[in-house]
Amino acid sequence: MRPENKPTGQESGSFIERARRAQIIASAIEVIADQGFANASLARIAKHAGISKGVISYHFAGKDELMEQVVDQVYADIARYVLERMEGHKSATALLRTQITAVAQHMREHRSQVKALGEIFYNLRLPDGTPRYGVAASEELFQSLELIYRHGQESGEFRLFDVRVMAVSHTAAVDNMFAYWVTHPGHDLDAHARELADIFVHATRAEGALP
Known part of the structure; x- marks a missing residue:
């Protein structure tokens, strides 16, 4: 919802406005x-x-909308970075490893974004008091990870398992990796991501499949 006094026409969505x-x-x-x-x-x-504060009010209906736009922008940046690095990989194993390590590589250079997301996820609430970004808000991410895991099962790289359970576990592990890194700034995030990728590759690999 945008402010009622926001102008329309050619100026809307202009380069300067963006x-x-x-x-x-x-x-x-x-x-x-x-x-x-x-x-x-x-x-x-x-x-x-x-x-001025009025400039923010011109572009955003209030703090809640601004917080939602922060989340949307950060996730769009992450997706763009990760997808670029996944391009060209065909095996599910390579896609899985790249998804985990690329997210870490991107966020290592954007610690403020990690901290801001944590604050927003914990504090932003819907009118009924429930978290704005609860499990239900992660559905798109779960589905994208399921595609990787399902691809691995269809190619014979991965054993049979519930892809939703694996996607939820994957997401929780990555979230906790970042939470630990924010609390312990000296922690080697890239090494953590590589180890995490190894864990999920070994947990999902079909018997006899190459690592």
């Missing part, structure tokens, strides 16, 4: 990561961006 929204989202990420969700007021975010 750049301003990207600037606000970037500032929101930094403020949330540094000061926490509760302290990330629109006024603080505006100050960080060097703009």
Whole structure:
């Protein structure tokens, strides 16, 4: 839902407008990561961006919408990065390894995004008080991981198992990898991701299949 006074026509969606929204989202990420969700007021975010609070209100209906746009943007960036690195891989094993290690590679350079996502996931609520980003919000991710696992079963690389259980377990393991890394900044994230990839490859591999 956009503010009622937002103009329409050629100016809507212009390069300048998109750049301003990207600037606000970037500032929101930094403020949330540094000061926490509760302290990330629109006024603080505006100050960080060097703009007035009214500019944020022009582009976003409120804090909740801005937080949702932060999540959408971060996940779009992750997906773009990971898919580029998965391109050309044909085996399910290679796709599985790349999915896990590429996510870690991308987020290693974006620690603020990891911290901001954690704050938003824990704090952003629906009107009834339930988390905005609960398990139900991960359905698209679960389905994308199921494609890899199902491909491995069809190719004979992976044993038979419940692909939904594996996708949920995969997601939880990656989420906890990042949670541990945020708490322990010196932790080797790339090594953790490689070890995690090994765990899932060994857990899913069909008897006699090559690693």
